[in-house]
Amino acid sequence: MVLHMESPAPPIKVENWLRGEPLTSFQPGKVYIVEFWATWCGPCAAVMPHLVQLQEKYKDSGLELLGVAAYEQAPTADEARTSLDTWLTDKFSNLNYRIGFDSTGEMSKLWMDSSFSVGIPTSFVVDRDGHIAFIGPPMQLDDVLPKVLNGSWRTSDEAKAADTERIEAGRREMDKMTRERALTEPILAAMKAEDWAKAVSAVEEAVAVMPDNLNFRVRHADLLLHKLRNMQTGLPVMRQFARDAIDKNNELWMEEALRQLFNPANDNSHFPSAERLAMGKELSEHILALNPPHRDGGLKYLTYGAVAQYYYESGNKDRAIELVEVALNSLGGPEPIPDELKQHVTPPLVEALANYKGDKACHESLCATPQRGFARASKRRQRSKQKKEG
Structure with a gap:
């Protein structure tokens, strides 16, 4: 009822x-x-x-x-x-x-x-x-x-109309959530079994049904690029993901696309370097245009980490440090941020800051030291890039 x-x-x-x-x-x-x-x-x-x-x-x-x-x-x-x-x-x-x-x-x-x-x-x-x-x-x-x-x-007619509209919108949202759960279950089952090919097949079915679902688009790119390491299929999917994110002018979509390219937890050595950096540049510039560092608000604490990683890997360490510091400062901004979210996003940002500086970094009571091998790995990538471009 x-x-x-x-x-x-x-x-x-x-x-x-x-x-x-x-x-x-x-x-x-x-x-x-x-x-x-x-x-x-x-x-x-x-x-x-x-x-x-x-x-x-x-x-x-x-x-x-x-x-x-x-x-x-x-x-x-x-x-x-x-x-x-x-x-x-x-x-x-x-x-x-x-x-x-x-x-x-x-x-x-x-x-x-x-x-x-x-x-x-x-x-x-x-x-x-x-x-x-x-x-x-x-x-x-x-x-x-x-x-x-x-x-x-x-x-009042206003009250009756508002309640009718609310129920219709709620029904649509619940139907959408039910469809999403049904499409997600086979993906998760295949991933748990580490059957990546089956997971890709299931996620492709989900994307066909719900192409504007960010979770499905992220899983699709991640499975192809990082689990199967299939560049032939994965690169066109990644290009489309980046293009759709930019066309939507959606900060979270662009951040998720950028993270597929520049997540330091992934081995990205199999990516064509020039194309990865080119996509990273375009996504980063759109995020910064949509949510500039000097402007309060937005999702800097969520999105600037990926942008900073792009700048670090492209050789602009100072810009990377600046953006991480802006992201950390945004945690104390005018918009309330739940403590649980703050506790989730702060450690990776402080760790990134330490890695980029090559020295101990602190934010409030939380401190981090550079991860072993992080700076050296980045320098190797830069030397490799310089040799290819030279």
């Missing part, structure tokens, strides 16, 4: 209340916001201060807000709960609304899945009679909430 506007609100199934008094049911006459979120979700963390403001602003109008952490990532529920509690203490010590924790997936199934909601943060507004008034991103609450509170929202 589809959960939509006018549906009775599902029950509250929360294992632990980490903040605020426990809530077992919705009280008549009050309006509730049920907010699904997670500590690793950047937009979730970014919107929390505003939710605090909404709770304060409308508390005398009968508003109560409860956040539901249903997607925490940890080996056990106890570890997830402890990590969540620590995060809340560190980030939001004066939180003015309830936080519940559910590791069973029951809340997600009752609320998110049944409403075709596929991402977080997602807000559910429960009206004074216990029925759903709104489902959608919390950024829309400024406009919707006052209308819910004064009783005008659910009868």
Whole structure:
């Protein structure tokens, strides 16, 4: 059964209340916001201060807000709960609304899945009679909430049209996710068995069905270029991947294409050097044009590592160092970055900086020393390149 506007609100199934008094049911006459979120979700963390403001602003109008952490990532529920509690203490010590924790997936199934909601943060507004008034991103609450509170929202054509559109979009997204999972399973099975030819066949079927799926395009290039090392088939695939990424003007697509060419973890010696550098130059220049070093924001901490590696391997060590330092500085920029993501992207950047400098490098409390053989390997490639071009 589809959960939509006018549906009775599902029950509250929360294992632990980490903040605020426990809530077992919705009280008549009050309006509730049920907010699904997670500590690793950047937009979730970014919107929390505003939710605090909404709770304060409308508390005398009968508003109560409860956040539901249903997607925490940890080996056990106890570890997830402890990590969540620590995060809340560190980030939001004066939180003015309830936080519940559910590791069973029951809340997600009752609320998110049944409403075709596929991402977080997602807000559910429960009206004074216990029925759903709104489902959608919390950024829309400024406009919707006052209308819910004064009783005008659910009868409006705007509300009905928005809910119909939301359900249709959610159905399409869920269908897409179902297709993607079905296409991914045989690829992963073949890769686990290290049957690279079978994996290529499966991924080519997936690309034919979903050509704009970045994960499939990355796997296709990686299998051909780095598992089978098949340049005859792999190079045309790589050229098309790079061209599509540039045509889309999409920073993540271009970064993934660039990483296929300049990931230092791969042995790229079988690539034609001139073509690899030419593709790297074009991709890097497009990334820097789309997200310049002097401009705040963007995904520098995700994309500049691959760009820096291109410049290092092309012989411009100073530019490589500069770009890695920009990427590290962007981690403290104006846009909130989840701690989990920060912990994931920082070590490789610091290691790259140490490798490029040939000396110890530090960022905040994290330090790294050059990897043995990294600088020498790069110099050999440069000497080989100079001989070929000379």
